[in-house]
Amino acid sequence: MGGHGRVYSDAGVSESIGFLLIFTIIIAGIGLVTLYGYPMLMKQQVSADEQIMEKNLIVLQNDVKSLAYKTVPYKETSLKIGGGALTVYDMNYDTTKSSEFEIFDSAGCIPNSAGDAATLGAPLIFSSGDIRYASTSAQTDISLENGAVVMRKLAQPGSVMLAEPRWFYDGTTNTAVIYLIGFNTTNIMSSTGVRTVQMALGESNYTSCPQPTTVYIRYQPNSDVDYSTAWNTYFDNTLGMKPDSLGYYTFPSPSGKTNLVIKTYEIRITSL
DSSP states (O other): OOHHHHHHHHHHHHHHHEEEEEEHHHHHHHIIIIIIIIIHHHHHHHHHHHHHHHHHHHHHHHHHHHHHHHSSEEEEEEEEEEEEEEEEEEEETTTTTOOOEEETTTTTTTTTTTTTBEEEEEEEEEEEEEEEEEEEETEEEEEEEEEEEEEEEETOOOEEEEEEEEEEETTTTTEEEEEEEEOOSOOEEEEEEEEEEEEEEEEEEEEEEESBEEEEEEOOSSSSOOOOHHHHIIIIITTTTTTTTOOEEEOOOOOOBEEEEEEEEEEEEEEE
16 A cells, blocks of 8 residues: 555656646747747837838829829828838928928029029028838838938938939930929828828929029938938939039039929828
């Protein structure tokens, strides 16, 4: 009887040890998943949100193209905004911070903001504003700015252009067409989640020079969101422009002079 008692006691100890081992393995597995798996899942989610917003901004860029170039009066698009916020900064939001495009020409053909001839000392200054997605988790800013989709990483220098604007230069005829597209709202709009962006075409303007002229263009970045690398790369690589000592880019015309057309459009954001 005593022998049988000892066998039962040993079996009980074995079951307890087995349970503890299995329990320890389970807890260790949960810990490993929490330590390594969860951050990886969150990183993948952040990356997915960023990629979705890249596509969303390109969709909005196409809406802007329809309004400006095809004279469609109104566009409405539903978007899912995850991992950050989408905000509209209009043309008049804060001129001390907003990005600006400075343009003047050698013949004084282009009028500046006051209606006078734009010169080196008083160029045409166009503040476009932007529709900006900002994500603190992804450390990323993506903007629809003056017809282009541009992105920058907060932790890294520089920026990149994801989708180019519809500027045009023909080296055969030395003709340049510059599109200036700005956003206007009744107030600052910012949203997350599933939202509907409503846009309408506002005022437009057309300027052309009767004779070829040397055109100077410079991008002045927003003091908070710097996309200068993206724009300067676009001027250089896509349009073949080269900067002078002051950072103004000129078109690569053999004569140094260009037939210039400037088209300006106002896009009104009525809902976000």
